[in-house]
Amino acid sequence: MTTLLIAEHDHASLKDVTNKALTAAAQLGAPVDVLVAGENARGAADAAAKLNGVAKVLLADDPAYAHDLAEPLAALIRSLAPGYDAFVAPATSRFKNVMPRVAALLDVMQISEIIKVVAPDTFERPIYAGNAIQTVKSRDAKKVITVRSSTFAATGEGGNAPVEAVASAADPGLSSFVGERVARNNRPELASARIIVSGGRGMRSSANFTKYIEPLADKLGAGVGASRAAVDSGFAPNDWQVGQTGKVVAPELYIAIGISGAIQHLAGMKDSKVIVAINKDADAPIFQVADYGLVADLYEAVPELTEQLGKLGR
Amino acid sequence: MKILVPVKRVVDFNVQIRVKSDGSGVDTAKAKMSMNPFDEIAIEEALRLQEAGKASEVVLVSIGPAQAAETIRTGLSMGADRGILVRSEAPVEPLAVAKILRAVVEEEGPGLIILGKQAIDDDSNQTGQMLAGLLGWAQATFASKLEVDGAYFKVTREVDGGLQTVRLKAPAIVTTDLRLNEPRYASLPNIMKAKKKPIVERAAELYGVDLAPRLEVLRTTEPPGRKAGVKVKDVAELVSRLRNEAGVI
Numbered sequence: 001m002t003t004l005l006i007a008e009h010d011h012a013s014l015k016d017v018t019n020k021a022l023t024a025a026a027q028l029g030a031p032v033d034v035l036v037a038g039e040n041a042r043g044a045a046d047a048a049a050k051l052n053g054v055a056k057v058l059l060a061d062d063p064a065y066a067h068d069l070a071e072p073l074a075a076l077i078r079s080l081a082p083g084y085d086a087f088v089a090p091a092t093s094r095f096k097n098v099m100p101r102v103a104a105l106l107d108v109m110q111i112s113e114i115i116k117v118v119a120p121d122t123f124e125r126p127i128y129a130g131n132a133i134q135t136v137k138s139r140d141a142k143k144v145i146t147v148r149s150s151t152f153a154a155t156g157e158g159g160n161a162p163v164e165a166v167a168s169a170a171d172p173g174l175s176s177f178v179g180e181r182v183a184r185n186n187r188p189e190l191a192s193a194r195i196i197v198s199g200g201r202g203m204r205s206s207a208n209f210t211k212y213i214e215p216l217a218d219k220l221g222a223g224v225g226a227s228r229a230a231v232d233s234g235f236a237p238n239d240w241q242v243g244q245t246g247k248v249v250a251p252e253l254y255i256a257i258g259i260s261g262a263i264q265h266l267a268g269m270k271d272s273k274v275i276v277a278i279n280k281d282a283d284a285p286i287f288q289v290a291d292y293g294l295v296a297d298l299y300e301a302v303p304e305l306t307e308q309l310g311k312l313g314r
Numbered sequence: 315m316k317i318l319v320p321v322k323r324v325v326d327f328n329v330q331i332r333v334k335s336d337g338s339g340v341d342t343a344k345a346k347m348s349m350n351p352f353d354e355i356a357i358e359e360a361l362r363l364q365e366a367g368k369a370s371e372v373v374l375v376s377i378g379p380a381q382a383a384e385t386i387r388t389g390l391s392m393g394a395d396r397g398i399l400v401r402s403e404a405p406v407e408p409l410a411v412a413k414i415l416r417a418v419v420e421e422e423g424p425g426l427i428i429l430g431k432q433a434i435d436d437d438s439n440q441t442g443q444m445l446a447g448l449l450g451w452a453q454a455t456f457a458s459k460l461e462v463d464g465a466y467f468k469v470t471r472e473v474d475g476g477l478q479t480v481r482l483k484a485p486a487i488v489t490t491d492l493r494l495n496e497p498r499y500a501s502l503p504n505i506m507k508a509k510k511k512p513i514v515e516r517a518a519e520l521y522g523v524d525l526a527p528r529l530e531v532l533r534t535t536e537p538p539g540r541k542a543g544v545k546v547k548d549v550a551e552l553v554s555r556l557r558n559e560a561g562v563i
Contacts, residue, residue, distance in 0.1 A: 067480075100439070100442075109527075128435060177480055180478045239475055245431070
């Protein structure tokens with residue numbers, strides 16, 4: 001039978017996490033269809049059609065899917081369920097919200113945030129903030145799976161799958177969209193950034209993020225992250241949080257500044273290829289996972305780093 | 315309006331867990347246990363609504379072994395009114411938990427259910443959404459603000475790009491994120507009072523829910539370790555190594 005991958009997108013275009021989740025979906029060994037549910041989402045559907053190995057793209061274009069409301073999207077996926085054996089989505093906030101609802105509607109126990117496909121019914125997933133890895137075998141006839149996309153390579157383009165319109169499901173009308181506050185800047189998103197510069201409690205203020213972290217990030221073309229302590233203290237917005245309960249990232253280079261390295265933070269970044277830590281406390285746990293540690297006052301070291309990178313033509 | 319708050323007993327968030335060497339699981343025998351931190355936030359929010367006159371009663375429910383009564387008692391010390399302990403010695407998966415909670419909801423008739431967004435042991439992040447699906451109720455996960463607005467709830471959610479605000483028809487399900495509130499500490503008089511508050515105990519089997527796990531745990535292992543690298547002496551050495559050794563800048 002077939003696997004249905006539910007795409008993450010911004011309606012006009014597809015997000016990179018979808019390409020990564022497709023790699024996991026393809027490893028289930030069945031043909032993969034992609035569902036794009038959105039409003040005026042033809043652009044995202046056309047992008048999905050170009051991904052290698054996609055059998056077909058289903059486009060559900062309806063205002064009901066404009067704002068990530070869980071109830072109508074879950075109803076749509078359920079309406080498509082008879083044709084599919086497995087439902088796969090990247091573990092973004094949208095699908096962390098909707099997929100367990102789908103699983104309950106199908107009477108399936110979801111497998112959350114898989115990091116490896118061992119067999120079509122067997123998966124590895126982290127528990128205890130990544131301090132243990134469980135291998136689980138699903139006994140359910142249908143599988144509902146979310147994918148920790150940072151651990152899968154992105155599937156490339158080269159395909160030419162057909163795009164078919166699918167009917168919307170009846171909207172249960174339980175919730176409505178009121179508004180959103182979404183940061184708009186030119187920095188890469190954390191989920192797909194090649195380099196991430198993160199600040200912690202040591203930053204002491206939101207102004208210091210602006211003064212020290214952001215210029216370094218912009219010099220490197222990096223995304224900006226933060227520890228929970230920094231977000232809780234109001235130094236940085238919630239969508240910057242990296243960790244067990246925030247975003248899990250695995251960039252090529254992760255620069256942790258003024259971050260002590262609580263296990264909840266390490267859970268979100270320890271799969272990064274190269275980790276740099278700058279902290280004045282030589283005993284901070286972050287140094288136990290850092291490839292390069294610099295024990296220094298960040299208020300001197302960070303501007304110097306930004307300046308030296310500038311001299312290198314960054 | 316009655317508020318139902320499900321709570322879970324988990325290994326304390328400060329404990330560094332140990333994976334058993336035979337791959338059979340995580341050694342929790344001697345670990346300090348506490349209430350899941352997101353559930354404390356859920357109780358705090360329910361109590362604030364009660365104190366603001368928006369809720370009549372705050373009822374806690376926990377599914378777990380006898381010791382989960384201690385977890386309920388912790389919540390009663392914070393100020394919740396009474397508790398329900400659904401006894402199960404074996405771990406219960408989120409789907410079965412949601413099914414038991416559905417039965418509790420049918421008995422109790424709450425207008426709002428507040429849950430933690432995830433438990434810090436299995437990191438599943440499922441129960442609230444599953445319960446909403448089973449009940450056919452509206453859901454708002456990862457809440458950082460919750461307001462009662464007549465027969466509706468207005469909830470601000472933490473999402474990947476920032477914040478989203480939605481309006482839910484009551485009855486509804488809300489799951490908590492970290493910044494919804496800062497839970498109170500139980501005061502000594504409230505700890506004394508909580509000792510007299512009722513906790514009803516029921517066997518999980520009484521709810522007629524199939525508790526057999528759908529996911530068979532084949533093994534539990536340590537994640538691949540990461541070794542500490544080198545300390546560099548200054549910024550110049552850092553830049554040089556990142557450029558020439560690691561090749562990442």
